[in-house]
Amino acid sequence: MSRRDSADGSRDAEERGNDSEERNEGELRTDGSGEVGTNRLGRFLADLRAHPRRAGLYLVLIGLVGFYLAPLETGLLTAFKTQSAFTETSPFVPPSLDGLTIDPWLTAWNRLAYALANSALFAIPATIASATLGSLAAYGLTHIRWRGQVAVMALFLAGVFIPYQAVLVPLTQLWGFIDMTSLLAPIPIVANYVDLVELMITHTAYGIPICTVLFRSYYRSFSEEMLEAARLDGASVFRVYRRIVLPLSKPMFAVAFIFQFTQVWNDLLFALVLITTPSNGVVTIALNQLSGSFVQQYNLQMAGAFLAALPTLLVYVLFTEQFAEGVAGRTT
Amino acid sequence: MTRVTLDSLTKHFDDGGGTVVAVDDVSIDIADGEFIVLVGPSGCGKSTTLRMVAGLETITGGEIRLDDTVVNDRQAKDRNIAMVFQSYALYPHMSVRENMSFGLEESTDLGDTEIGERVENTATMMGIEDLLDRKPGELSGGQQQRVALGRAIVRDPAVFLMDEPLSNLDAKLRAQMRTELQRLQEDLGVTTVYVTHDQTEAMTMGDRIAVLNDGRLQQVGTPLECYHEPANLFVAGFIGEPSMNVFEMRVDGEELVGEEFTYPLSSGTREALGDAREVTLGIRPEDVEVLTGTENGRRDGDRSDDQDRNRDGRHDFRTIVDVVEPVGNGNNVYLAFDGAEAGTEALGEAAGDGSAVEDDERVAMDLEDSDTFVATVSGLRRIEAGEEVYARLPEDAIHVFDAETGEALRNRALDEEETVEPAA
Known part of the structure; x- marks a missing residue:
């Protein structure tokens, strides 16, 4: 029997224990009425009757859930309404059959598709690059001894706290110095995406400090003896990283991917500054352009917003399990 | 087959401006195939000494030689040494098979088939062949211990280093593994340096034991030498369970005078004390x-x-x-x-x-x-x-130590037949 199995087993046993406790309470309370809650819902309701304060708590919680989900619900409903249905009905109310449409989604898709592709083109490499470099830097800062480590770590830490706005001017100056256009000119296809390459490099550099800090705290929890054992087994510093540290880093990579991808994908500021060619427009810019100059087409904007948010949701879903492990800090 | 020589080995650690001497001028010659146990209380420098042999700590002074080659500046991965750690230090993401193959893959040019064979053979020898496809997390402490040993053995290294490998096991299993380790070491004949704070392990396992305290070597000898002929008060007190009884005494003519009692001496014993005035009288509990x-x-x-x-x-x-x-x-x-x-x-x-x-x-x-x-x-x-x-307190069983230096002035008398060399 594997450890996971036995852990599950004990958890089951625990749940059973709790259940039987609840059932006992339920029976005590419903003794006179003869109505013994046998299913979960029945027991739950019986529980509520016995503890009015808990019922209050649930009401508050449900209220909070509604409060937080209301904007999402409103947005989603709005995206399925025609312009007239939007003006006639309250935002919370679902549209009538006449007012139901998927046109905003199609229009949004047509106008955003190229930008979604552009965003993916720079956001995915930037995410992977900053996580990988951050992981390597963290490994070098935790498990390899060299002079001046503390000072370098301090620089990384400082990097975490630099706001986007503070680097806008130096950033434009930097890309002014470096003539990316002529550097990339010999490479076909890539030459068309100079702005995106600049954006990718910028985001990678900007993401390294936070990724390093994340990975460093994770690597410090690694057993020193395990890495020493690998060295005694004949592995070089890089082989230890490749065969021991990297495979064990999966949960922290999930954390870094989710965090970094969301940051990069949702960024508008760097994109506004660095993107000059319209064909290189990224999704945040394109989304911004959906707001018309004369008439506000809310349904279109909402559909666009959901389309633009979809990839980040997808990343969350893909890495959720690993993410949870990473946050819990388990190494095995 | 390898001899290990520690020659005036010294290690200083920097400690916020000051230096801490962890290992101070330790010299031990370890013969080929010998099982030597470094024993001492925690913080005595035994682990640091072992880690210097492994190449995991830099050496401040002195030399470490494998056979006659100085290895001070050789990297850990190039020393052909295998180490078993207290925490076992298994790679959690690899199966037992992968754990055991890792060292061979990294340090040799052997092909996959040969590595596979050697892993299987070692696993069979260690009785872990059924566990080869499990992950360390699915093994009990005792099984992990075996895998850690197997991982060291499969590499067929020049030297085994063991850093308190048994201290995470429960008492029963520890006693069992003690015997098994000893048998394994005898069969393999690989030079072994074993670190422990447990004097029972030291006494039962080692061909010789080296007692360390405060970074200094107190005595190197067979377990019985250290037990019956301790070089000083520290060794006398550390080896043996329950510890040797000691009494502070003053030499007064032909007697030792203490707070509680006066102990008359024979002329032979008195002579051995020389001009020492303050002494410590010691006697093993079983001799009382x-x-x-x-x-x-x-x-x-x-x-x-x-x-x-x-x-x-x-x-x-x-x-x-x-x-x-x-x-x-x-x-x-x-x-x-x-x-x-x-x-x-x-x-x-x-x-x-x-x-x-x-x-x-x-x-x-x-x-x-x-x-x-x-x-x-x-x-x-x-x-x-x-x-x-x-x-x-029979006089032939007493030890007398100089109270100031702790040096043994007189050790217990042993009959001629009671040799301190272990039977071959």
């Missing part, structure tokens, strides 16, 4: 003979005669049994010198008459104040706390 009145005289109803006979013994001392700890095959008897005559009587009264509470308390105080010492007697002997007994 406990003589009770019941045994010798009471049956005849002639107790006073018997007591007189005991008093005649120059090295018999009147004591009161403080605590008796039965350990099965023996009893550890804690004895207190019978300093206060009144106290003893009060104890007798208290035993018979519950009203003498005050006196009873006074006795308790007396017993606590006076230092107790330990004697081990046969487990079948009945001795009760509070009983009055005579402790005989």
Whole structure:
């Protein structure tokens, strides 16, 4: 029997224990009425009757859930309404059959598709690059001894706290110095995406400090003896990283991917500054352009917003399990 | 096959401006195929010494030689040394098979088939062939321990280093693994350096043991040498369980005078002490003979005669049994010198008459104040706390140490047949 199995087993046993406790309470309370809650819902309701304060708590919680989900619900409903249905009905109310449409989604898709592709083109490499470099830097800062480590770590830490706005001017100056256009000119296809390459490099550099800090705290929890054992087994510093540290880093990579991808994908500021060619427009810019100059087409904007948010949701879903492990800090 | 030489090995750690000397001028010659145990209390530098041999710590001074090659500047991965860690240090994401293959893949040019074969063979030898496809997280502590050993053995290294490999096991399993490790080492014949703080492990496993304290080497010798002929007070106190009894004494003519008792010396022993004035008298618990009145005289109803006979013994001392700890095959008897005559009587009264509470308390105080010492007697002997007994400290069993330097001035006498070399 594997450890996971036995852990599950004990958890089951625990749940059973709790259940039987609840059932006992339920029976005590419903003794006179003869109505013994046998299913979960029945027991739950019986529980509520016995503890009015808990019922209050649930009401508050449900209220909070509604409060937080209301904007999402409103947005989603709005995206399925025609312009007239939007003006006639309250935002919370679902549209009538006449007012139901998927046109905003199609229009949004047509106008955003190229930008979604552009965003993916720079956001995915930037995410992977900053996580990988951050992981390597963290490994070098935790498990390899060299002079001046503390000072370098301090620089990384400082990097975490630099706001986007503070680097806008130096950033434009930097890309002014470096003539990316002529550097990339010999490479076909890539030459068309100079702005995106600049954006990718910028985001990678900007993401390294936070990724390093994340990975460093994770690597410090690694057993020193395990890495020493690998060295005694004949592995070089890089082989230890490749065969021991990297495979064990999966949960922290999930954390870094989710965090970094969301940051990069949702960024508008760097994109506004660095993107000059319209064909290189990224999704945040394109989304911004959906707001018309004369008439506000809310349904279109909402559909666009959901389309633009979809990839980040997808990343969350893909890495959720690993993410949870990473946050819990388990190494095995 | 490899000899390991530690030559004036020294290690300093920087500690916020100051330096801490972790290992101080340690020299040990370890023969090919020898099982040597580095033993000492925590912080004595034994692990640091081992880690320097492994190449995990830099060397401040001195040399480490494998055969005749100085390896001070050779990286850990190039020393052909395998180490077993206290935490086992298995790679959690790899199966047992992968854990064991890792070292061969990284340090040799062997092909996959040959690596596979060697792993299988070692696993069979270690009795872990059924676990090869499991992950370390799915193994019990004892199984992980075996895998860690197997991982070291499969590489067929020049030297095994073991850093307290058994201390995470429960007592039963530890005793079992102790024997098994010893047998393995004998079969493989690989030079082994084993670090432990447990003197039982040191005594039972090592061909020789090296006792360290405060970074300094105290003594290197066979377990029995260290036990019977300790070089100094530290070794005497560290090796042996229960510890050797020690008494602070002053040399006064032909006698040792202590707070609790006066110990007459034969001329031979007196000579060995030279001009030392303050000395420490030591005696192993099993060498203390406990003589009770019941045994010798009471049956005849002639107790006073018997007591007189005991008093005649120059090295018999009147004591009161403080605590008796039965350990099965023996009893550890804690004895207190019978300093206060009144106290003893009060104890007798208290035993018979519950009203003498005050006196009873006074006795308790007396017993606590006076230092107790330990004697081990046969487990079948009945001795009760509070009983009055005579402790005989035979002169041929005593050790005398210089109180200032701790150096042994005289060790116990051994009969000719009682050799300290282990039987081959």
